[in-house]
Amino acid sequence: MSLKELIEEANKKAVENMMEAEPVLVDVKLAKDFIPGFKSDMILHAGPPITWERMSGPLKGAVIGALMYEGLADTPEQAEKIASRGDIVFKPNHEFGGACPMAGVVTPNMPIYIIHDKKFGNYAYSNFNEGIGKVLRYGAYDKEVMDRLKWMHDELFPALKAALHEAVKDKGGIAIKPLIAQGLHMGDEGHNRYIAITRLFLIELIPYLIQADLPKDVFMRVYTFAKNNNFFTLNIGMAAAKAMTMAAHNIKYSTIVSVLTRNGTDAGIWVSGLGNRWFTAPAPVPKGVFFPGFTQDDANPDIGDSSITETAGFGGFAMAAAPAIVSWVGGSVQFAVENTKKMYQITYTKHKYFTIPYLEFQGTPTGIDIRYVLKTGITPTINTGIAHKKPGVGQVGAGIVSFPFELFKDAFKAFVETYGA
């Protein structure tokens, strides 16, 4: 078999696995109880590996907040001192089977969602979503942020645990792929628009919250928090996408991208046939729509693991399914449709289960192939939240961003070296 034939065979398997994965939400746990070897001096983050010195403002802000959350620091100044003197080990979520939005900071006592892929047996995780604006994942750490995180740990976490226990007893957990597929038919794309998917998820969750026999006031607080946060299900969708892409990872000869992410300083990718080797380049600054009082000058370079959604064939790649998203991320409806059409040029297949009504129910562009990126010069274009470049401020808008070409060129060079083309 020629190398070209081996690549074709491997890529077919990679995208088939990605589409056939069956991510099911089965539990919530504290991160230290799920991630083996997670020590108190360790912080997980979004994107490729990075040191404290090279971290951007929002990631630094989230680390400061996380250290205070863990009780390792009483003040932001103290937290900065701890982080900067090298006492903390920083590791990317992706290396532990996780994908978390924006700064993506996870510490041992943070609750996380556990997704089990019933088809291939993989487990993936993501943290809980706090809402928009002044939140830890965008680098904010004031009292409001800390109080919300404490409530999420003390009340939301046990309530969800009890509900998911009931869901697992009833039907093995809550299947996420059908919710995303249905959401694409209801105007969501599954990255920056989760309005329909969150409601579909709540319809699934509420009976189990009731069966869990929570006190009425706890039920109401959990329900109100989830209902008022249109991004409540983003993190669950991301963990599901991580499980899908894990099923496509580590396939010899495959040129399919299995991780696409950024940490606010660098963007990074993994390619299935090249294992956990990072290819990195400077993260670009998204162009977007800003909250009142903020401008493009406030924007930090792109950050977050949320581009795992596009890696799995939805999110920005499915924007043609979500015309209303342009009121949040900018651009026009025409742009949303064009972007999906453009992404077909760099992807290996059309999704079997994620379809777009407006495009005659065509499958979404699925499986970024580094060869097609090099051939066309088109790079993955996604939608994204925008963090303020200074620590402590939070989210300032949302927009559109394209990944740097160098990532794919470097990966292709490495592929040629590895497989001796």
Place this chain on the structure above:
Amino acid sequence: MVEPRKLFNTEVKVVNVGLRIFYEDLKKQGVKVVHVNYQPRPKLEKELESKLSELL
């Protein structure tokens, strides 16, 4: 095809390829214009280019 000297007596219809700013300016002036999103792909080294065609 319209002869060049007659061109300015007919309605101008433009297909703009590449830089979007020309499309936006013409549109503002009420010219019938469609935009084609295009940018040339970055150049690859010769060796990489030949490997790519081998593997595609």
